[in-house]
Amino acid sequence: MTACYKHKNLQSAQTFARRLLELAPPGQAATLARQIQQVAERNPRDEIQLDYDQYNSFVVCGISYTPIYRGSPSVQCPYCRAHFKPEFQGNLCTICDISQIGGTGTGMMVMP
Structure with missing residues (x-):
């Protein structure tokens, strides 16, 4: 939220502020989120x-x-599953x- 605000991405900052306020944060964070929402309502655009x-x-x-959205193709590391x-x-x-990305393997296993 604050990173978007600093880079003048006010529409995105407003979205993050709204989502933060839904979580009922402590006082100072809620105050900052409300302030960012007020500023963003006047000029809702992203630079x-x-x-x-x-x-x-x-x-x-x-x-x-970068994000890999649900339904998009991706490959995983067989060891750490990244x-x-x-x-x-x-x-x-x-x-x-x-490990090699996309390789085959059992991953990390704990043996008794």
Whole structure:
């Protein structure tokens, strides 16, 4: 919310503020969210276009840090189960640095 506000993405900041207020945050956070909502209501526009859809759940790609929305193709690391975009298949996982993205394997198993 504050990052969007600082970068003059007021419409996005207003969306995040509304969602924060639905969670009933403590006093100072609620006050800040209400202030951002008031400012954004006067000028609801975004300076920078974000690749974000608030109505569709997503996971974040471990290399490009961009959203992978539900229903979009993705590949996983067989060890840590991190998600990646298909173009990174075959690379070394940047999360665990152990496994090949999109490879096959059983993952981490605990043996008694």
